[in-house]
Amino acid sequence: MTNEFRASNGWHIGEDGVLREANGRCVGYGGDVDRLREFFQELRDHELGRVRDVVNPNYVCYPGRDDSCVRIVSEASGDSWVFCRDDDFGGILVEQAAKRFFAAHPQHKPWHDAKPGEHWWLTVKGRAADYVAVRRHAPQGKSDVLLYPLYDLGAPMVGSDATGITAGELVRLVPEGGDDE
Numbered sequence: 001m002t003n004e005f006r007a008s009n010g011w012h013i014g015e016d017g018v019l020r021e022a023n024g025r026c027v028g029y030g031g032d033v034d035r036l037r038e039f040f041q042e043l044r045d046h047e048l049g050r051v052r053d054v055v056n057p058n059y060v061c062y063p064g065r066d067d068s069c070v071r072i073v074s075e076a077s078g079d080s081w082v083f084c085r086d087d088d089f090g091g092i093l094v095e096q097a098a099k100r101f102f103a104a105h106p107q108h109k110p111w112h113d114a115k116p117g118e119h120w121w122l123t124v125k126g127r128a129a130d131y132v133a134v135r136r137h138a139p140q141g142k143s144d145v146l147l148y149p150l151y152d153l154g155a156p157m158v159g160s161d162a163t164g165i166t167a168g169e170l171v172r173l174v175p176e177g178g179d180d181e
Contacts, residue, residue: 051105053097061101067108070101111168114145114160122147122158122168129155130171 006012010022019028019036028036045052045060053059053072062071069084072094083089083098085107111120114133122131129152136146136159147162149155158164 051101053100055100056093056097059094059097061097063105067105070098072097072101106163109165109168110170111147111160111165114147114170116145119150119171120147120168121171123166124156124158124162125164126166127152127155128167131155133160 006022011027012020012022013033014020014024017030017033018026019033021027041052049063051061051063053061058074058076060073060075062073064070064082068086069082071080071082073080074094081094081098083095083102085102087095087098089095089099111122114120116133116135118133120131120133122129124131124147130150131147132150133145134148136144145160147158147160147165149157156164
């Protein structure tokens with residue numbers, strides 16, 4: 001692939017697909033160039049707050065102001081579409097891209113921000129119960145807050161980011177000493 005662009009330091013991609021310095025010396029091979037393109041494309045996508053569809057990378061997803069809708073732009077044609085979480089998704093490619101986006105980016109719920117000491121009424125896997133939020137040591141990328149059932153010993157303990165929670169509301173704060181008085 002010929003690339004007429006030259007970086008400010010003179011580096012360029014030669015006709016052989018090799019990354020070269022201004023003097024023509026090889027500094028990276030064709031596979032390296034492809035990986036660098038992927039890396040910098042992902043970096044730029046992240047900077048702009050957009051996500052590429054994993055199946056059709058020409059579809060770029062821009063989340064809406066709230067997380068209920070997404071705009072998908074086809075980089076190949078410039079066409080764009082807006083989809084919302086509650087839309088009925090058919091079988092066309094762009095609708096499938098929206099469906100994948102929503103599956104990978106679940107809607108933010110109030111209990112995701114639960115803080116230790118808070119008392120929550122939650123429905124977990126179809127079972128409603130009182131929960132209290134406690135701090136836990138969690139793997140990176142997981143919630144560091146555990147929601148522990150107060151009175152219903154059969155109710156499961158869950159992280160505040162658990163997908164099994166389908167409804168919930170903050171009830172009240174439990175004082176630091178643990179006593180309500």
